[in-house]
Amino acid sequence: MSLAMIVTLVVFVLIFLLRMPISLGMIAAGTFYFIFTGTDLGSVANHIMNTYYSNYVIIAVPLFIFTANVMNSGKVTEMIFKFATGLAGGRRGALGHVNVIASLIFSGMTGSAIADASGLGKMEIDAMKKAGYDDSFSCAITAASATVGPIFPPSIPLVMYAMLSGASVGALFLGGMVPALLICLGLMIYVSVVSKVRNYPREEKVPMRAFLTFTLQAMPALLTPIILLMGIYTGVVTPTEAGAIAAIYAILVAILAYKAMNLKGLLDIIKDTIKDTGSVSLMVGAAAVISYIVAREQVASELGTLVLSLTDNKYVFLIVVNVIILILGMFIDTSTIQLVFVPIMIPVAKAFGIDLVHFGLVVTLNMMIGLSTPPFGMLLFITAGISGTSLKAVMKEIMWPIIAMLAILLLITFVPEIVLFLPKTFGLM
Template sequence: MIDPFLASILLLAFLAIGGLSIGLAMICASTVYLMMRGFDPSIASETLLQGLFNSYTLLAIPLFVLAADIMNIGSLADRLLRFSEALVGRFKGGLGHVNVVSSLIFSGMSGSAVADAVGMGKIIIGMMTKDGRYTASYAAAITAASATIGPIIPPSIPMVLYALVSDQSVGYLFAAGMLPGLLMAVVLMVMNVIIAYRRDFPTDNAIPLREMPGVTFRAIPALLLPVILLGGIYGGVMTPTEAAAVAAFYALFVSAAFYRSVTAGQFYQTLLASAKSTATIGILIAGALTFQYVITRENVPVSLSNWLGQYDLGPVQFLIAINLLFLVLGCILESGAILLIIVPIFIPTAQALGIDLVHFGVVCVVNAMLGLITPPYGLLLFIVSSITKQPLMRIVRDLLPFLIALFIALGIITFVPDFVLWLPRLLGYKG
């Protein structure tokens, strides 16, 4: 008779490859495992409900999703884009820089790579391809690459998911993402300059400096959102979940009352879209919680830790192995599945090797985000391909230099933990 754990793994793979949601596939696989073991299948439901009800932090996810969706329908994204254009648009390959900077700013509000690519991405791709100044494939490539910054700069939905499985502080994880996110932006802009000179991309018409005060003033309400969020969290005024609620309310207030760019009909449609996105993430979390029970019952983390112990791996070798594994998994698995299923297996080993779990979390999240632009799965690649109507391989070809730049940034993030932990320690983290 086939081993129940092996049967559940095979069923999970079969259902996922067949097109079923990975969350539903995990629930089905977990239920089959429980039945084959002779356990009550209702354990799956009990585990799921306990996991959800005991995780107050999870409430931040639908609220951050709602905040991002409101910003997309309001004029906040347009004003932020105009501000970014005034700031860096005057340099060689200017709109490429605008793309990166706008993602950097927008990421301080949405916490989602997909929200960044769909919201800001549509606008900036249109600007870059207008009059043939940049090829559509290049615009798509740099948009996908810069969107990976979104979940690294706080707030970050993937960081919340990592906090769920690692029992680490969301606030310190948010702080740990600041410098790595800025580093990723810098390496992308450097690569954009190199490519701009090689391909002789145009220097865009600069917004006159006399217009800068007006552009900045109009963008101030939007720029204040990350300040309010992070100031509230690190000032002890708000928890991350409360900050997410403030973000959603502030985005609605500024869009509807200050900019007057949101109608009641648009807001209703936004609520529906946010509910659908939240349900998708919720099913994934539910599936992960039930499948974690299976993994725990089978002592997979302990077995893996013992197996790795045979090779006498040090922290550096372990982190190299983790990077290679996650980059491969990112080609075939969705980022949320990696964080919720795979990462918990390696957390005990990371602890045993003395690796700081906040630093480990940032490494895991950056790897998961790079998976979003790594073929063949590459969710962001499919999104920008849909926007630009460009063949996937053409986009991948233009993306390769940016992937190399991001891999360099990943190396620094992985092997210089003090760089990642400097800001959290400044804010009181003892790790």
């Protein structure tokens, strides 16, 4: 490792320890590297702009962010919650099941765990609190179920991974469906067990007439993922164009179907989307600088040679990757992991002959688990803040849902066909 690379790593670690924004830390570290090596900054900027300016896939990110912000309006989340309540029936712990089902439905419209937890999550936690559920349990199941958002299509992290790896967005979206359903199944089993042990209340079964009413009211929102995915898999539109259609459809649903948004509300959503996109863009640009340095220093190549010298078993490599990402996820934001560390691992995965769609779902699910993992899981802070519950209590309660999600992670790690079955069936592989 060159002296310039060592200085870069030291600067990055120091800025991380000082709790400065990660994107600024990466830019500062990159600046030190370029000063040490006397690199022409113009050539670096030219390389990065040529890489991303012509990347059509990344345009889908702000479109999905906008759709998530629109769908996060109170009326839309209310309709989804009522529909999920009807599906859950009158079983014990029904609101816990509603929490999981609603998150799955909401994920088909937003692709964002943060949007799920902060919007729909508030409604779920408030309802569970009124019904007599423990606050820590309500927060834990809300945080855990929100991780489904970026696994079930559409998914902002999967779009970012497609940009980094060159894997098909459509194949990644289809590949995420079965793992997302398995996570929901695991969480619902957990809810059933806890509800029985703690004697959580049964909800009144929703009459068929009321359920049909809820279904009709929720239908405009429920059609969002259907329109989105049918457009992609029939070849009518690209994933990016589908993102644009979803954004327009979300506006029509919010304004015409639910009358939940006026012109002022739309302008506020556009402002929020610009802020969110700016944050993502800054992170992507900063990560591109680090990726340039990593490529120049041949870090990925050296890492690949080292790993291949230690083992020729791809499953050993996948276990190591899982452990590393899980540890990083306890302390570092998922976008940093995806944009800085995952690109280093992709060439090694290729060397082992691992399918990039399979690898993408493994690392993405792993990163989403990190959002609920103590001590710095973002979803824990969001749900605890919404409910006013002690963060320590939420961290204690989240451990069993994390174990359930880790079991699904191991399952898809060692059985790739769980991920690849649907993409192969639809001829995308």
